[in-house]
Amino acid sequence: MSNTIIRFSHATFGFPGVVALQDISLEIAEGEFVGVIGPNGSGKTTLCRAVLGLLRPLEGSLRIFDCACEKLRCHHRARIGYLPQKGALDRDFPITVLETVLMGRYGALGLFKRPSQRDREIALEALANVGMENQRDTALGHLSGGQQQRVLIARALAQQPQVLLLDEPTTGIDLTTQHSVLDLVRRLHRDLGLTVLLITHDINMIRTLVDRLVLLKTRLFAAGPPEEVLKPDVLRQVYGKDLVITEKDLVIVEDYHHHR
Amino acid sequence: MLEMLSYDFMQRSLLAAALVGGLCSLIGVFVVLRGLAFAGAGTAHAAFAGVALAYLMGLPPLPLAILFGLLTVWATGVMEEKGRLKLDVSIGILYTATMALAILFIGLMKEYNAEVYGYLFGSVLSVTPEELGGIVGLSVVVAGAIFVFSKELYFIAFDQEMAEASGVPARRIFYLLLTLVAFTVVVSLKTVGAILVFAMVLIPASTAYQLTRSLSHMTAYSVVIGITSAIGGVLVSSLWDLPSGPAIVLLATSLFFLSALFSPKRLRRVPTGPSL
Numbered sequence: 001m002s003n004t005i006i007r008f009s010h011a012t013f014g015f016p017g018v019v020a021l022q023d024i025s026l027e028i029a030e031g032e033f034v035g036v037i038g039p040n041g042s043g044k045t046t047l048c049r050a051v052l053g054l055l056r057p058l059e060g061s062l063r064i065f066d067c068a069c070e071k072l073r074c075h076h077r078a079r080i081g082y083l084p085q086k087g088a089l090d091r092d093f094p095i096t097v098l099e100t101v102l103m104g105r106y107g108a109l110g111l112f113k114r115p116s117q118r119d120r121e122i123a124l125e126a127l128a129n130v131g132m133e134n135q136r137d138t139a140l141g142h143l144s145g146g147q148q149q150r151v152l153i154a155r156a157l158a159q160q161p162q163v164l165l166l167d168e169p170t171t172g173i174d175l176t177t178q179h180s181v182l183d184l185v186r187r188l189h190r191d192l193g194l195t196v197l198l199i200t201h202d203i204n205m206i207r208t209l210v211d212r213l214v215l216l217k218t219r220l221f222a223a224g225p226p227e228e229v230l231k232p233d234v235l236r237q238v239y240g241k242d243l244v245i246t247e248k249d250l251v252i253v254e255d256y257h258h259h260r
Numbered sequence: 261m262l263e264m265l266s267y268d269f270m271q272r273s274l275l276a277a278a279l280v281g282g283l284c285s286l287i288g289v290f291v292v293l294r295g296l297a298f299a300g301a302g303t304a305h306a307a308f309a310g311v312a313l314a315y316l317m318g319l320p321p322l323p324l325a326i327l328f329g330l331l332t333v334w335a336t337g338v339m340e341e342k343g344r345l346k347l348d349v350s351i352g353i354l355y356t357a358t359m360a361l362a363i364l365f366i367g368l369m370k371e372y373n374a375e376v377y378g379y380l381f382g383s384v385l386s387v388t389p390e391e392l393g394g395i396v397g398l399s400v401v402v403a404g405a406i407f408v409f410s411k412e413l414y415f416i417a418f419d420q421e422m423a424e425a426s427g428v429p430a431r432r433i434f435y436l437l438l439t440l441v442a443f444t445v446v447v448s449l450k451t452v453g454a455i456l457v458f459a460m461v462l463i464p465a466s467t468a469y470q471l472t473r474s475l476s477h478m479t480a481y482s483v484v485i486g487i488t489s490a491i492g493g494v495l496v497s498s499l500w501d502l503p504s505g506p507a508i509v510l511l512a513t514s515l516f517f518l519s520a521l522f523s524p525k526r527l528r529r530v531p532t533g534p535s536l
Contacts, residue, residue, distance in 0.1 A: 052424075078427070081426075082425045082426060094473045094477075101417075103422075106415050115411070142473070159427075195518070
């Protein structure tokens with residue numbers, strides 16, 4: 001359990017003129033379920049892109065599977081299953097559910113190799129894991145938002161990843177579906193022993209699921225078990241006066257007031 | 261009609277049209293899905309500028325057409341990745357600038373050259389055996405590359421960042437796609453002409469897009485539609501003595517409007533299966 005799989009050491013990320021994440025030091029162990037929270041523009045998606053090896057640190061270092069993130073090679077990337085933020089997807093893209101999930105095999109297969117029967121079996125297994133095996137020939141665009149999320153999670157699973165990286169998996173889908181997607185993630189974490197990194201602005205939704213919460217706003221403000229991070233004085237540093245904590249300990253933040 | 265098919269030139273032009281129609285509609289699937297339509301139109305004009313320069317300098321047209329086409333299409337790729345301007349603006353500039361170059365080169369020619377205009381408007385009926393050889397060669401290379409890298413090409417068309425993140429060398433595949441677009445345009449220049457070549461890339465693929473929700477079906481439909489309209493267009497143009505480029509493109513366009521009318525995608529969308 002204690003093997004470190006992702007290690008940020010004083011890592012700074014950004015673009016010319018913009019620092020998106022500054023001086024981040026964080027270790028994530030194999031099999032951990034980590035929630036990453038913070039207001040809009042706090043660098044959550046940058047963290048995600050960094051772990052995927054799409055960004056190199058301006059300062060410090062980030063190592064994943066004991067490999068510097070900017071040197072992540074294709075076969076390493078294939079070990080990180082990624083669910084991008086919703087909205088990037090073209091709903092009219094002509095692709096069936098099975099075709100979508102099979103794409104998860106492409107990185108691991110490498111160039112010049114075609115998906116084999118075994119790859120189809122892996123893809124179907126991934127579909128069964130998210131409860132969508134009966135929809136294999138349905139067009140992706142015909143599915144509801146929650147079903148599409150499941151198919152895209154299956155695509156990530158088809159990579160047979162060690163790490164599952166989910167960027168706002170519950171945004172833009174209705175409440176019941178949000179719970180069913182999160183239940184699915186919890187089950188996959190438990191049954192497949194995946195290391196899960198879940199990025200969200202919805203603190204209440206994940207507080208009971210995760211082993212640890214990471215609180216970001218350009219810098220890392222806190223990292224620890226939910227009960228340690230979700231304290232008014234800790235949260236107030238990041239959310240300021242937009243923070244309301246109700247009697248039942250629900251955290252309410254006026255997230256959309258935060259613009260960079 | 262049958263008698264017409266016995267002429268050498270007719271067989272050559274039918275073969276050239278079928279190859280070009282098939283190739284354009286094949287690459288068109290990726291161009292339409294990846295959203296590169298405008299980039300390709302710019303490339304066609306740049307390749308034509310290359311042809312004009314070659315005629316001006318008395319050089320063979322093919323290498324310069326390829327060079328101009330490649331430089332433009334790669335510049336478009338760089339602009340998409342790093343550009344500060346909106347892509348349609350920067351491509352618009354590139355597109356008109358290369359056309360200005362072409363007009364400049366034609367203006368510098370001492371005398372009127374009908375062959376140059378053949379590349380602008382297309383003249384499939386005058387394809388020579390050597391040109392047909394070039395078309396066959398480039399078609400094999402482009403279609404071969406698409407076949408070998410099809411899974412990566414589909415993936416970057418679907419979502420390039422997701423492809424990159426899951427271990428596909430997406431950037432290199434994107435530039436490969438741009439390169440193949442340039443080669444396809446150059447192959448097709450003589451047959452359908454610089455102005456209309458992009459219709460052959462876009463229309464069959466867009467027609468197929470209307471008809472299906474599966475990647476493999478879309479590809480197959482697109483190629484069949486492309487070859488059919490190319491051959492049909494050549495036959496129509498020789499039967500009624502019409503210019504071949506417009507005949508091919510207008511036939512393809514009619515098929516497009518038919519497919520848009522009867523597209524299952526235009527019908528009311530009913531989600532299948534139990535909702536979550």
